[in-house]
Amino acid sequence: MSRIGKKPVELPSGVTAEVKGQTISVKGPKGTRSFTATDDVDLVLDGSTVTVKPRGLSKRARQQWGMSRSMVANLVTGVTTGFRKDLEIQGVGYRATMQGKTLKLALGYSHDVNFDAPEGVTVNAPKQTEIVVEGIDQQAVGQTAANIRDWKRPEPYKGKGIRYKGEVVFRKEGKKK
Known part of the structure; x- marks a missing residue:
């Protein structure tokens, strides 16, 4: 049962x-x-x-x-109550800003990444290093947060990238002489 x-x-x-x-x-x-x-x-x-x-x-x-x-x-x-996913950005020069309904991400590429949220999902950037994804559809909220995170996943050596709030990134030790 x-x-x-x-x-x-x-x-x-x-x-x-x-x-x-x-x-x-x-x-x-x-x-x-x-x-x-x-x-x-x-x-x-x-x-x-x-x-x-x-x-x-x-x-x-x-x-x-x-x-x-x-x-x-x-x-x-x-x-x-709706559903919510919080993302954090870590890295020197990495930031997120809102321009109208478009999320503009500076992630170390030669260009800024413009991300348009799908229908029914709202994306906000209350701080330069925080992104909040909200909506009433749990699947759409989770998929949108995953799509934003895919632009720059956290790397294991310095921990730079976009991660979920509270996510622990397994850190590796660098090369030794």
Whole structure:
């Protein structure tokens, strides 16, 4: 039995959900999100709780049970508080600035990198060495943060590059004489 799938998803005040067949749409203060579950699970709305139940005991039904419950919980979290990823820039001369909706990164290349955030994701640079990625879609926020980080991953010798806040970079010792 799925430990995650057994837990019902509570809808906080100000959040409404609507189930039509295999699709659930959740509306909250930050926006509206929807998810379509596979035919292996049933979505049941009981007042202010959403429960996910498997349609059988097959391996696929049990896999989809926990995953579908996690997806519904992420919908509720997204429309209430949203998701956020913090990035740090380390390195001499490395910095980030906002020009309108474009993130401008100076990362030691011969040119500045211009990064446009996708639809539904906001990117801010409160300081020159910090980048904040926010949105209601967890996958889009994580992918956008990963795309920004890919421009200059932290290197193991000096630790220069873009890293997630709190990320530990394994440092190597340099050449010895």
